Amino acid sequence: MQELHDAPLAPLTTFRLGGPATRLVTATTDAEVIAAVRAADDSGTPLLVVGGGSNLVIGDKGFDGTALRIATTGFELRGTTLELAAGEVWTDAVARTVEAGLAGVECLAGIPGSAGATPIQNVGAYGQEVSSTITEVVAYDRRAGAAVTLTNEECAFSYRHSRFKDDPSRYVVLRVRFALEDAGGLSAPLRYAETARALGVEPGDRVPLADARETVLKLRAGKGMVLDPEDxxxxxxxxxxxxxxxxxxxxxxxxxxxxxxxxxxxxxxxxxxxxxxxxxxxxxxxxxxxxxxxxxxxxxxxxxxxxxxxxxxxxxxxxxxxxxxxxxxxxxxxxxxxxxxxxxxxxxxxxxxxxxx
The missing domain is CATH 3.90.78.10 (UDP-N-acetylenolpyruvoylglucosamine reductase, C-terminal domain)
Incomplete structure (x- = not known):
């Protein structure tokens, strides 16, 4: 694990705002994540978990405690089953599922942040939500002091919400598992009128996966919703x-x-x-x-x-x-x-x- 003191947090967020953390730990394995969380809990130190930083507004005074940056990697595809480490870059993972010819998250292309953040707020856009494909979430339960596996139902997903938001200090997501669809290179049925219109089809139609992803990326870019350091x-x-x-x-x-x-x-x-x-x-x-x-x-x-x-x-x-x-x-x-x-x-x-x- 890498450890820094009085470390700037603004560069770790897409807003580029916020003061420093007393201590910043970067973990690259699940074991390191768990060790850092346990160390903070055992010492009574406040803990801030940082993934891609795309959903954080940090105060100008910063964070008086340990900021844990989750930088774990892992993209494992077995048939139509996908497992992502929490630190995987979400939009890159979506691109790889499209390349593999699997449908289910192609309309979630271009969303900044890490895979571990997606179940927390049930990330959704352009007619898709991760809750429709997530089967399990592996997380460290700080109350139990152990890693647990939560089913889709146990995650209690709703619009931009989940069990993880109800009790934000309890769980630290380690891995997310998805069930995708092999539709012969076609997307899931399009559920968002704007996407269908841009593709010249009707809602409910399927289109080539790459076309769906590229169209969503263009729509998002037109709204300033695809990260660009110069914009x-x-x-x-x-x-x-x-x-x-x-x-x-x-x-x-x-x-x-x-x-x-x-x-x-x-x-x-x-x-x-x-x-x-x-x-x-x-x-x-x-x-x-x-x-x-x-x-x-x-x-x-x-x-x-x-x-x-x-x-x-x-x-x-x-x-x-x-x-x-x-x-x-x-x-x-x-x-x-x-x-x-x-x-x-x-x-x-x-x-x-x-x-x-």
Whole structure:
């Protein structure tokens, strides 16, 4: 294991924000990961687990404790069964499954971060979620002091959520196992209208795997959602807010406020989200509340390509970013009565404005 003290954390995040960690440990094997976690737990030292850093907002004061960077590697394909080490680069793993002719995660191409992070927030995009292909997650259970294997059902997946988010300090993901599909080189049925439209087919159709992946990469790049060191629109955590899921009563109130603000014929985006619930679009809410692409006059602004991404234009601080996020949350709540929830994990800070002790 590599160990550094007073180590900068900003370079390990896609936002390029945040202060240093008291101690930074880089683990390259599962055994090293477990040893580092046990050492922190035995000494009562606060622990921050860092993978690809694509879902982290770290406070300007940094992290007073041990930051554990998981850099494990392992891509093992047996038939249609795939096992990934937590430290594997997710988008590279997706590319390899496409090269192998296996469907199931091709529309998740271009998502930054590590494989170990995907089950935590049930990563999804363009009509696919990892929960539809994950069979098992191997994790170190800090409460039990042992490695455990959780089935798909035990992971309790839901929209951008899982068991791991319910108790974020309990599990450290070590490996993720997937069941993919051999569809003769074709993708899974396309479930996202934008993807199907870009490919000139209908939702539900299958297309060559490589075509699906390349189309998603182009769509994401057009929204600043594919990492590029030269493009500040990608100095972000991707979608900063989750799409709100509203009860029927909440949606009725929201719908009334939309028409009051935008006119009687205005119709907000609405997607079924289980019995008695409807999902709407956070990006639509942000835009219609008056926060368009490029909004902001400081070092932290909304992306010029997508209203759902908050970005560091260079030289921003974490507090700059949070001030912008709070302004957007307040504006959307005032306009539509809907409270947006941040998707990235905050460390040492809170979107509500109170520092985390």
């Amino acid at each position: 500040h629109d990608t100095w972000s955590a991707g979608s900063f807010f989750t799409n709100p899921i509203l009860t029927d009563a909440q949606f009725a109130d929201f719908h009334a406020r939309v028409r009051e603000r935008l006119g009687d014929g205005a119709e907000p985006p609405a997607y079924p989200a289980g019995e008695g619930h409807t999902k709407t679009s956070a990006a639509w809410l942000i835009d219609k509340a008056g926060f368009g692409k490029g909004y902001g006059d400081g070092a932290a602004r909304i992306s010029t390509k997508h209203t759902l991404a908050l970005t560091n234009r260079g030289g921003a601080t974490t507090e700059d970013l949070l001030e912008l996020a709070r302004e957007i949350v307040a504006g959307v709540r005032e306009a539509f009565g809907v409270t947006l929830v941040n998707e990235p994990v905050t460390v040492g800070v809170s979107l509500q404005g109170s520092p985390v002790q």
